[in-house]
Amino acid sequence: MNIVVAGLGIIGGSMAKAIKKYTDNRVLGINRSKKPLEQALGCGAIDEIADTSALTDCDMLIMGMYPDAAVEFVRANADRINKNCIVIDTSGIKSEICPKMTELAREHGFTFVGFHPMAGKEVNGFESSEADLFLGANAIILPCEADDSAVATVAALASKIGFGTVVYTTPEEHDRMIAFTSQLPHVIACGYVFSPCCRKHKGFSGGSYRDVSRVANINAELWSELFINNGKPLVSEIDTFISSLEKIRNSIEKGDRAELTQLLQDARNVKEELGE
Amino acid sequence: MNIVVAGLGIIGGSMAKAIKKYTDNRVLGINRSKKPLEQALGCGAIDEIADTSALTDCDMLIMGMYPDAAVEFVRANADRINKNCIVIDTSGIKSEICPKMTELAREHGFTFVGFHPMAGKEVNGFESSEADLFLGANAIILPCEADDSAVATVAALASKIGFGTVVYTTPEEHDRMIAFTSQLPHVIACGYVFSPCCRKHKGFSGGSYRDVSRVANINAELWSELFINNGKPLVSEIDTFISSLEKIRNSIEKGDRAELTQLLQDARNVKEELGE
Numbered sequence: 001m002n003i004v005v006a007g008l009g010i011i012g013g014s015m016a017k018a019i020k021k022y023t024d025n026r027v028l029g030i031n032r033s034k035k036p037l038e039q040a041l042g043c044g045a046i047d048e049i050a051d052t053s054a055l056t057d058c059d060m061l062i063m064g065m066y067p068d069a070a071v072e073f074v075r076a077n078a079d080r081i082n083k084n085c086i087v088i089d090t091s092g093i094k095s096e097i098c099p100k101m102t103e104l105a106r107e108h109g110f111t112f113v114g115f116h117p118m119a120g121k122e123v124n125g126f127e128s129s130e131a132d133l134f135l136g137a138n139a140i141i142l143p144c145e146a147d148d149s150a151v152a153t154v155a156a157l158a159s160k161i162g163f164g165t166v167v168y169t170t171p172e173e174h175d176r177m178i179a180f181t182s183q184l185p186h187v188i189a190c191g192y193v194f195s196p197c198c199r200k201h202k203g204f205s206g207g208s209y210r211d212v213s214r215v216a217n218i219n220a221e222l223w224s225e226l227f228i229n230n231g232k233p234l235v236s237e238i239d240t241f242i243s244s245l246e247k248i249r250n251s252i253e254k255g256d257r258a259e260l261t262q263l264l265q266d267a268r269n270v271k272e273e274l275g276e
Numbered sequence: 277m278n279i280v281v282a283g284l285g286i287i288g289g290s291m292a293k294a295i296k297k298y299t300d301n302r303v304l305g306i307n308r309s310k311k312p313l314e315q316a317l318g319c320g321a322i323d324e325i326a327d328t329s330a331l332t333d334c335d336m337l338i339m340g341m342y343p344d345a346a347v348e349f350v351r352a353n354a355d356r357i358n359k360n361c362i363v364i365d366t367s368g369i370k371s372e373i374c375p376k377m378t379e380l381a382r383e384h385g386f387t388f389v390g391f392h393p394m395a396g397k398e399v400n401g402f403e404s405s406e407a408d409l410f411l412g413a414n415a416i417i418l419p420c421e422a423d424d425s426a427v428a429t430v431a432a433l434a435s436k437i438g439f440g441t442v443v444y445t446t447p448e449e450h451d452r453m454i455a456f457t458s459q460l461p462h463v464i465a466c467g468y469v470f471s472p473c474c475r476k477h478k479g480f481s482g483g484s485y486r487d488v489s490r491v492a493n494i495n496a497e498l499w500s501e502l503f504i505n506n507g508k509p510l511v512s513e514i515d516t517f518i519s520s521l522e523k524i525r526n527s528i529e530k531g532d533r534a535e536l537t538q539l540l541q542d543a544r545n546v547k548e549e550l551g552e
Contacts, residue, residue, distance in 0.1 A: 118482035138479050167479035177480040180473035185484035188464060190543035191520035195513060197456035198546055203414050203443035204453040206394035208461035211487035217547045220540035227528050227536060237471060238525045242518055244467035249514045252503050260503060264496035267466035270474055271493045 001059035012064020013129025018161035036126035094171035114142025179233035189216035277335035288340020289405025294437035312402035359385035370447035390418025455509035465492035
């Protein structure tokens, strides 16, 4: 396949590197700024620096841009995209993105498949990309209106470049689950480091501090877009979480050892039932 | 030194193993139940199974029990403890424990030094102990009324068995910091897994889920004691955290992208200033 990766940040860059490392496909890179393109060409993550004219001859277009920018790019170039091309996005929210992409696909004849690689790091940019970023990670595929063969092509590529489990879902279910599994932990990390104790933590902290605060090293531009585009499910998860915190808080304040022990045991039971 | 470790759980067991691995001291074990003693003797974590008569001839007594049980044990055996002995506890809260231990030390002539190894795992018991659990971890020493030479002996042992940084503090400062660095992350993990989404997370989760939920696999008996004994600082940290969450939540609900971006950037700045 001729694969165009548009947007060579950490995710697009890692996709390009992984495809070159684990498959025989040809990879072309498109990016707003020049430096990541030159780095990608230099290290063999792409075979060629391309522009949008490459879209007329491509079999797969992987969007590595921020969600809104990805839709804008596909809209602006929809006429040029090869009708046999499978377009996938890689963004962290789907209810806002997938219907727009699906409509563009329907109007212009190409195929759209939503894709969310559940991997990342608390650093950004092509410099942080890795061929092995996806090893063992979950891949979420949102078939939307794509036919089975296009979906199978995306799933096969995901397996080849190292993803562990592939799951299939709808944009709505995806966004409800992601609000909990990914967005809420980012909200938690940011809220956590606002404590006045945080700046004095060194010498007093261990693995718990490190783990809960890790993703506070956040890309503020990207995540504010993701949070607001998934506002309803995320606000609902935050509210559920605050109620749970208040239950634990109140049993501590009352000094009710039996109630508190039961609450903590309930939490442990959830983890044990999940085999974690 | 003749060192008695009383309470061979994950912390006491790891202390015994580390002392045997990295020093030439003799280690004797005391434990309520027999099995950990036999395991410890079998794997060389202790040189001998002991009873409280060993306290008359010991140079250091390391308490690996739960906080209240540790105080009770020292109180019940205070008459037998060698007057040259340094007693250290290893518990996660200090304002409740250190004054009681210091008073017992003053009355009976031995020395007490508070000690908190900032290492642990989300599993318990001697089976989970490791000689290298403390490698690079922070050791917090609470000198209380001990003289400099006793404090230096504890610090030297901590360095020998692998701790990275040693910090010195008071029980009150310790408990305020620990409420933030260790207890709040445990409260967060437990509150987090109460979301109805948690049981369905597989396939939709990545590193953020894993990190924030890890310590929900909690020892409910131990941590309910720790939380309630450190109620005031902990409730205050939970309240600070909930206010921070609400700020982020409200900017998402309003869809105020500029305000939300600023909040997330503020969080990132804290991490960056800390060099993390």
